[in-house]
Amino acid sequence: MVGIVVVSHSKNLAQEIINFSMEMAQSDIKVINAGGTDDGRFGTDATKIMDAIQQSDDKDGVLILVDLGSAIMSAEMAIDFLDEDLKKRVLIADAPIVEGCISAVSQASIGASLEEVKNAAEQARNYSKK
Template sequence: MVGIVIVSHSSKVADGIKDIAQQMAKDVNIIAAGGTADGEIGTDAFKIQEAILKANTGNGVLIMVDLGSAVLSAETALEFLDEELRQNVCIADAPIVEGTIVGAVQASTGAMLKDVLKTAIGACTLRKI
């Protein structure tokens, strides 16, 4: 099953999104990687790398990010991975809450990484009202 890493500048935000998504997709390996290593606001490439390794079950990892510098930290984390794993990790350009939830539900069906990514990106067009 595809694993999911949630990268937010806030550990509380990442943990909260994980809690919601895990309710919808109990069997998906979802790892929150919010905040810095010392508990401050920000992102940490090493923390993200560790989360990717924990989320990986052999079927790929989807990374959900909140802001632009989270993308930069995630891209840096990818550089620390071996080539084989790096080829099976995607960063989604999607809303972090909605994208994580629909991506997790899609992953729970056993979908491939490209399909989970497509579903998460599709959350960009979800209407709330």
């Protein structure tokens, strides 16, 4: 099953996004919080993200959702640290973090492929709110 990593500058925000998204899950999936820094500050940490990727990997791939620009840079750096085999199975979604995570969790929990999970997350950009 595809794993998901949530990278926010806030550990608490990432956890709440995960909690909310898991309400939509149809089965148990690995959704790992890689928000904030190890010492509890706001920010992102490539090593923390790399560890989260490794924890969430189930050989079907890992999708990373990010909140702001520097989170993308940290996620890309984390991917660079991975071994070549895992690196091939990790994607970063260009998606809104809340709606994208809900969509990704829903798709991953029914056994969708990594590309399908990424596409679902990215399609969340198009959801109208009114």
